[in-house]
Amino acid sequence: MSSIKVELKQCEIDKIKEICQSFNNEPGELINVLHKAQGHFGYLPAEVQEEIALELKISVAKVYGVVTFYSFFTMLPKGLHPISICTGTACYVRGAEKVLDEFKRILNIQVGDTTKDGRFSLSCLRCVGACGLAPVVMIGEKVYGRVSPDGVKDILNEYS
Amino acid sequence: MHLLVCGGTGCKSSASDTIVENLKAELEHNSLEDDVQVIMTGCFGFCEQGPVVKVMPDNTFYVRVTPGDVKELVAEHIIKGRKVRRLLYENPETKEPVSDSKHMGFYRKQIRVALRNCGFINPENIDEYIARDGYSALAKALGELSPQQAIDIIKKSGLRGRGGGGFPTGIKWELTSKFEADQKYVVCNADEGDPGAFMDRSVLEGDPHSVIEAMAICGYCIGASKGLVYIRAEYPLAIERLKIAIKQAQEYGLLGLDILGSKFSFDISLRYGAGAFVCGEETALIHSMEGHRGEPTVKPPFPAESGYMKKPTVVNNVETYANVPVIFNKGADWFASIGTEKSKGTKVFALAGKINNVGLIEVPMGTSLKEVIFEIGGGIKNNKEFKAVQTGGPSGGCLTSKHLDTPIDYDNLIASGSMMGSGGMIVMDEDDCMVAMARYYLDFTVDESCGKCSPCRIGTMRLKEILDKIIKGDGTMEDIDRLRNLSSVIKDSSLCGLGQTAPNPVLSTLDNFMNEYLAHVKDKKCPAGRCKSLMIYKVIPENCVGCTACARNCPVNAISGERKQTHFIDTSICIKCGACIERCKFNAIVIN
Incomplete structure (x- = not known):
């Protein structure tokens, strides 16, 4: 899957931290975290996934595996x-x-x-x-x- | 007086929200807002005729109402007491207006058990649910019955899982109740994945409390204090209504600690699905709820022993739960008196496709396909010929006119080469190509195969490729044998239900429509005229008057010809879109 290189601003990193925190950084809440994150960013670029992995203390591969498994999650931004x-x-x-x-x-x-x-x-x-x-x-x-x-x-x- | 406006997805998509707003404004304008209540209910079922507005207590059923009709409706019906004839349903045979839904062919043979409250109550108001015996089943179970006695009632009723498998619900509950654990879970599968099915969604949108009540009863039976609803994130309205219902139940003390003073505690939270058909399989669903990829695992251990978080878990689908409270209220014998010997009660179907009355229906088990399609469904659209009906979604098969008298139940459908599934029922007419249909479903399973086991991951892809080849006109007779052999290998060697049933659409079309496969393979023709690669568009010179309508509407300029002269289609440019045929008034263009 092709993806777009993005650089996360500090406020965006804080937002991801806040989302993870709202689920107590629980790895079992990964799907709920991804729903929230996609709701905020519109899509889930690799950089957002890396940050989530860091917060939930799980591997990026695991996050990527879940993102690509479910059709609702997308790594590409949608149109207006x-x-x-x-x-x-x-x-x-x-x-x-x-x-x-x-x-x-x-x-x-x-x-x-x-x-x-x-x-x-x-x-x-x-x-x-x-x-x-x-x-x-x-x-x-x-x-x-x-x-x-x-x-x-x-x-x-x-x-x- | 009450005005019930359908708030199902279909009617909402046709502006029923605006109808409610306009009704309220119009009533206020006439100072009637205290006498007439406007309520947005769940799905009435008759989606074809939506948006539906029902006036109570005189039971007038208005169809295809638009926001612009509101003024007349209030002025005539509410103020002057005269029915608005042009908004009444018209009997297709007599052309007479019908105002009471009981006299409509669509409703006459239906019995509403799981959908009993859909279209009657405001799903966002717990008092309306309670007024219709809501939570009395829970009160009865907690106050009068031991968990085992409650399980026995479900067992005696003969209720079987409505998600497709048809496993006896009471036995599932009993098995789970026998395992000792510090925590057990009650799970509701609301991840409706069948394309063309919207039963569970309609129950949750129209009557969320019945599911909540049933989950609490199940929790009491098996000794669980936690319930989880696994629901599709794509169902925002159902999620919203479920959240409201859970909150109201908590406020009324019907969820939470020490429910109705019984020392039994139970609460429900939501988990969101993210679009994966395989999550209908219970082990895959459980993994998904735990935050993993939704891949199935080998059974045993069954969820009854080791499910969510490795604890004993009951997984039932929405419709199964919706049946539970009625069984306690009206008795197991009453429930068992409906249906056939081995399939008790009713089944909800989402009737759709080439049929006059698209909608959500509920019929007793044992109703024949003919009654469903021709009486309730009102027959085939545009007087076309009935060809097939598909049940069971991507796991099911196509049934033909020879199956029309088959009574619908779990076992008969399997014997006929299809299955009950969760309740999708798609009707097809003479214009539908059955090879293309099989390919459509394979396209779906290839997409949705989780990829864990190779028979399903690779096998379904190969099936699809062979079907593609046949549709393109490159198929051989060996390909048909290959389809059969590969299908049986996939069925036998796949891990979960998705793979084991994925070849069913291929096998059932091979069994029932071999002539269509042969036409594609041997004659290089698609009898239904649907497979583009096998079509050639041609002008019949005798019929063509040279009106230029076809040439003007051809999106790729493949048609040439002077005014009042015979036109010509350049087949090397033609994209076979059919725009020319639709425009030609002289039947001068044909498909070969």
Whole structure:
């Protein structure tokens, strides 16, 4: 997995310490710590993982192993408007693939990528739980239901 | 008077929040806020017709309500007492409006046990749960029953695990109760990973207290004072409501120390999942709760002996727990009277796909697939032909029209080559390619395989590659044999349930849709017209009038032709997106 080199500021290191402290630096709370850290930083670059390992007194390999195991954690920053296409079965049989292809075509990026201007990132998710509205697309917190490939342009225009 | 507005994920995505706001504002505007209460409930189930607003006590069921309808709804129904006909559900056959949900095909055959409170109570108000017999089961267990007597009731009810495996719940509790330890744990698995399933989420969002009450009862039975809910971080609404419910239960003394003066103490905390399907397996789930990678380990030892923090642990899923309080309130015999000989009670399904009534349903075990799909589900969308129904998610299989009369229970579904699973039920029509479907599920398992054991890690990848080859039109007859052999090896040699069931979508489509595999392999055709590599778009010159609609809408400019002249598709440029077919009004474009 490619990652971005970042240099943590002192205040950011303090923030990580504070998060770990709130879970009593308990190694068993690693996943909760990562949730909090990702909530704060938006993603989990290697430097943040190293700091967490230091605080919880576990190896960086262990932290990295957990980060890469779970799909919720990401080592790459997301776009300003993260786009998630539901590829759960209900959405799949109602044409999610075509909708996804249209997003890829218009934004000219692949799943997992962010546009050069940093505005949009594209990912797939498993099930939003709104199968009645299939196919479903989420941009940020907003859910778009019954999306057709033709409607993709209009949706993106809302964010321009 | 009460106005119940559905707060399930589907309806919330269609602005039910705004509907609630508008209703409150409109009532206030008419000085009715003291007479009419607006309540946001859990999921009503009829997601296809959402957002749903129900008026009580006259039981009027409004469908597809928009924030703009609120003014009329208040003016007509609330003030003048006249029903707003255009917002009522329309009987698809008679076209007559139906106002009472009891008379809708979608609800007629359903029995709501696990979902009894969803859509009836405000999930954020413990008093409403208590008003519907809430926490009386816990009071009964603590006040009148010994732990063993309480376990016996669950055993007698015949309740089996609703997460997919179907292990008898009472026996699981009894096993765990027998192990001595200074600490034991009650775990609720709310890490719903099936793509296309939202049962557990709906229970937690609509009736969180029933899960809390059941976990406390379980704690009393096995001698545990700590409960943990392992919940998906992607379910913010469910997490929020669960937190509120736990706090309210603590304030009422229904969680915490010395509950109801019984000397029994029990409390619940949350652990967040982070997106890993394999964590549905109980040993993997436990490792994840301990902060590790969610990899499964060999059983025995079972969690009943050595689970979370190496202590005896019961792991049940949300729906299983939701059934427990009713069993104590209405009796084990009542529960056992519903369902079939070996599968008691009801099962919640998330009915979705190419079906008219998408939604969350609960039916007695033993209901036939036909009743579910054609009566409750209202048949196939756009009058298309029914092809298959997929149950059990990535671990299950596809059932066909010959299985339509099969009564749904744990054992019948396994005998038919699928499984109950956690309750996803996806309906497919003639336009769905079953080879592509098998590939879709393999794509999922390849992604979700934890990588610990090689049959699953490497085997599923090889299965997917063979399916890819077939879909591209490069498959051979040997590939079909290879699929079968490899599938049986993966089934036999994988460590956990994920690997052991991963080949099921392949095997069941091979069994039921061999003709489609053969069409891909021998004739290089996809009968459903879904596999892009096997499609060629062509203009029928006789039908083409040269309107240019196709050429104007082609995203890659693959169509050429002058106005009023026959057009031509350059297959070397065509990306087979289908935009031209959708635009052509003269049926002049076909897929070969």
